[in-house]
Amino acid sequence: MAVLVIADHDNATLKDNTHKVVTAAQAIGGDVDVLVAGTNVGPVAAEAAKIAGVRKVLTAESPELGQGLAEAVADLVVGLASGYDYILTPATSQGKNFSPRIAAKLDVAQISDVTEVVSGDTFTHPIYAGNAMETVQSADAKKVLTVRPTAFKAAGEGGSAKIESVSVPAAPAKTHFVDQKIVKSARPELGAAKIVVSGGRAMGSAEEFQKVIEPLADKLGAAVGASRAAVDAGYAPNDYQVGQTGKVVAPELYVAIGISGAIQHLAGMKDSKVIVAINKDPDAPIFQVADYGLVADYKAAVPELMDALTAAGK
């Protein structure tokens, strides 16, 4: 039995999501291989080879793979599929883009956002914005899964898998990359950060968001998140959105400022270890999930919190 894990990376560094999906693969059992598809992936493959318990690392290189075009990734993986019983991908926006295409080409179901491996054919995943957990048993010969990284611990290092390059099918003819605007940030990545500070509609403007949320995040060494309302209003970029239809995070500490706690937002952060809410409305639903709630106007509370953190040596 063999499991193929499709690595999450940006053509420069390997993302921790990969280590987490390897853990899910190990829970299934069998040989675990990691596919690194992109451009100039040598350094990324070398990192993947160090993940404990990996049998081998496959590399595939082409411009279209580097651009992450779903058609290119799907054609490549479908070509490799005969050697594997399971194909696992992190449930990032990139993974969600190509994985269903692989499943359909193989004529199998995809099980989305797996949070628990119950057995080799049975998996649990959230539905209805995480208000229900569904356990399904698959009758397909091959199983294609996207895995929610926050639900698994990262596999350790210490491996020394061999690295093999594989040939790449013809480039997709009907899809063309035009450009991309990727925001580079010195802050930790939202999905992997230990602390996340998120702002909501209460911020009222992008300037206010930057003035209130970002310094607090920097003081805590945190990533910055936002509610959909804050993103829609243009206070924060789209990839900050936490929730059912944004990113799912599960940091040690999640600080929600001026966020009401709609079910769609909770779906993205309710598995955080400790939740703090600052909201002036004592009845805001966010307080039903918060470990520590501060009923206050953020305009006064955040500066006080900054001072209290300084006093505490932060």
Next chain:
Amino acid sequence: MKVLVPVKRVIDYNVKARVKPDQTGVDLANVKMSMNPFCEIAVEEAVRLKEKGAATEVVAVSIGPTQAQETLRTALAMGADRAILVQTDQDLEPLAVAKVLKAVIAEESPELVLMGKQAIDGDNNATGQMLAALLDWPQATFASAVEIAGSKAKVTREVDGGLQTIEVDLPAVVTADLRLNEPRYASLPNIMKAKKKPLDVKELGSLGVDTAPRLKVVKVTEPAKRQAGIKVETAADLVSNLKTAGVL
């Protein structure tokens, strides 16, 4: 250009889903149902393409029970020209939905399929990608901007670190993200007009598509509940609590 818009009837997004005590699923009896919000965005975009002159006809299609006709009427009231219901009481998996849509597309030959990126019940975020795979069409998922130029669509996509723009040859499948547009409310006159627009009903069986489930539901349970915590009085209290909790 003909645009096909698959729309799904789902639990209204304001309603909190409740798991049935016997763990067989989610209780949908007497629950308010609406058009999936992402499908509304797709309908809106298709109608705007028609208003701009880029599209000539907008056809809404739903696969579901008789009541999905209401969802299709909503799409018609928003500006779709006609609708097709593929009627079934079965709960179809995304792969089966994609196969049924493929059969509808064989009859309709649209140049563009515009659909939601995700339905808020199953949350699978899979159907559009699967449909594109089955048709061997290009896909442009999680769209926040769509521009039609000749036989191509230029699509801006919401991706992990920001935005990506790709160009796909038509015919193609595009899936809508939240920020593509803000769907209109249907006006009363348009709701009245929608009642007279054509709505075709086909039986699922008449399409000859294999929709057998690949997955068996073992159980549906409630997620682990969080305990509400405590209210703190000051920012300083908050910091000392966080220190005690070991997260600072």
